[in-house]
Each structure stands twice: as C-alpha cells, then as structure tokens.
Amino acid sequence: MQVLSTLDESQISDLRGRDEFFWLDLMGPSISDLETLARLLELDPLAIDDLHDPSGYRARLQPYGDYMQIVYFAARPHQKEAESPEQLMIEMKLLVSGGYVVTVHSEPCDTLDELRNRFERGEKGSEEFVVFKILDTLTDSFFPVMSEIGDEIDELEEEVIKVADESELERSRHIKRELIFLRTTINSQRDLFGRITEEIETLPGLEQDTKDYFRNTYDHLIRLSELNDNYRELLASVRDIYVSTVSNRLNEIMKRLTVVATLFLPLTFITGFFGQNFAWMVRHVDSFASFLAFGVGSCLAAIVIFVVLVRRSETIR
Secondary structure, X not given: OEEEXXXXXXXXXXXXXXXXXXXXXXXOOOHHHHHHHHHHHOOOHXXXXXXXXXXXXXXXXXXXXXXXXXXXXXXXXXOOOOOOHHHHEEEEEEEEEOOEEEEEEOOOOHHXXXXXXXXXXXXXXXXXXXXXXXXXXXXXOHHHHHHHHHHHHHHHHHHHHHOOOHHHHHHHHHHHHHHHHHHHHHHHHHHHHHXXXXXXXXXXXXXXXXXXXXXXXXHHHHHHHHHHHHHHHHHHHHHXXXXXXXXXXXXXXXXXXXXXXXXXXXXXXXXXXHOOOOHHHHHHOOOHHHHHHHHHHHHHHHHHHHHHHHHHHHHHO
16 A cells, blocks of 8 residues: 555556555645646545535544545644644545555644554554544544643632632533533544444445454544543533532621621720710719720620530530
C-alpha cells in the first residue's frame, strides 16, 4: 500500500492504472485541488461539494455506488481557556473505495499524522484494516480529552468545597457546554458506526478481513458515550455542592447577624427606657456610681443573661 500526503497526479494515475490500493491524506486542499481529485478518482460532483462544506459536527455516511463518503471527527487536545466547544473538534472527510482511501481535513491532526507515519515506515495490513485504523485512531483521540475534562471536574469540585465563587460556577457552565457538544458528536458517530460496518462490506474490490475490529471501535464509542454521561452527572453534583456551599455560607452570615441584632435588642430597650427622663431617675441617678449601677450595669446584666440563655439552648439541643 502507498501512503501519499500530496496530490501528485501522475503517481495517483499510475496507482489507479495498476489497481494498487493507496491512502491519500490531504490537509487544507484548495477548490482546484478538489476538482483535480474529482477528475482523477471520477467522483460525483455532490461528493466534492460535501468535501468543502461544513457538516454541523454530526457524523454521516453517503454511499456513491462503488465508493462512499464518511464524515467523522477527531478531538484536539483539551484547553481550559478555549472560547467555544467547537474548538475541541477536527472534522475529517473520508472517501473509501476498493482502490483507495482519501482523508481530507482543514486542520492538522497529530494522531492521524502518527498513523500515516507508521504505514509509511512499513506497517502492514489489509485494505479494510487501513480504513479501520483510520476510524479507530480518530475515535481514540477522544479518550485523552475526556480524561482531561474528568480531571478538571475533580479539580473544580475541590475548589467549590473550599471557596464557592462565581468563577467556579462559570467554569462548570463551560464544561457543561463542552460535554453537550461532545455528546452530540460521539453519539452520532456511535449510531453511524453500525451502518459503516454494513456498507463497507458492499464496496467492490475492497479486501475485507477486519469486521471484528470494527466491533472493537464501536465498543470504544459506547465507552465514550458512557463517560460523557458520567461526567455530566458529576458536574451536576458539583453544581449542587456549589449551591449548598453558598447556602451554608449565607446561613452562617444570617446567624451572626441575628446574634448581633438580638444582642442589641435589650440594649436598645434599656437606653430607650432611661431616655424617658422619669422623675425617680432624675432624682436618684445623680452620681457617677449610680450611673454605673443603673445605666451601664443594666446593659451588662442584659448581655450576661442573653449569653446564658443562648448557651443553655445550645446545650439542650
């Protein structure tokens, strides 16, 4: 099998003439490149339109007689500072037939480059095995991303328990949007994969001996879907912890304010009482000692009684 990374017309024509299977990996091809590819591989015009039109981040499969087009996705390394969930994805267009597999993508994909280098160094496999390895490699690129999101949720949970802040709540919203976006893409690839294994069997001239391997990739997609659901539940529990922590903090503040307000209630009463200028008070509170006894003493007595009553109530509970 030949592995190509550039659109070489003479080499592709020679491989097609000798009916030798090849993998062509194109990154960021121009419209003229796609027109040349369509002429060399005798592609349907609709297939060319699909190669440069966005897919809406949902996997799909379109058969075209003796070849088919697959829209699939790889995940790029997770970044906490990513502005939108769309930055997690690399869209991949595949053309699969009995004589070739073509991968078209607008951005670099490290995992696909590693696989291509392995085949260039001489890794062997049937034609169907090459298609399987491409799809399996793209699928497995999601596991490191999901692991990083899981670690971020654990870190977020610890921070929320220590200090519940608005920034943590905003991070949880961002992670939730990422998980919803990933769930849509992963589930669409999982639902599509059963159809891929059936459709690939109908392609004329494709050497087929790896059907069991496709089941393994399908299992990986199920695991990714389950991981996504688990992380969404963990994230919901983090949000519950945030609400509970904020509520407990508010209750503590209200408790302190209640103590202060209750403490000043008898003091306000006493000072208001003494401010009424009763004749008895005017005649008897006529020295510093009487002021301390009746004025300050009554306030201190009220505070002592209040503290004793609060401690007794806590002891009874």
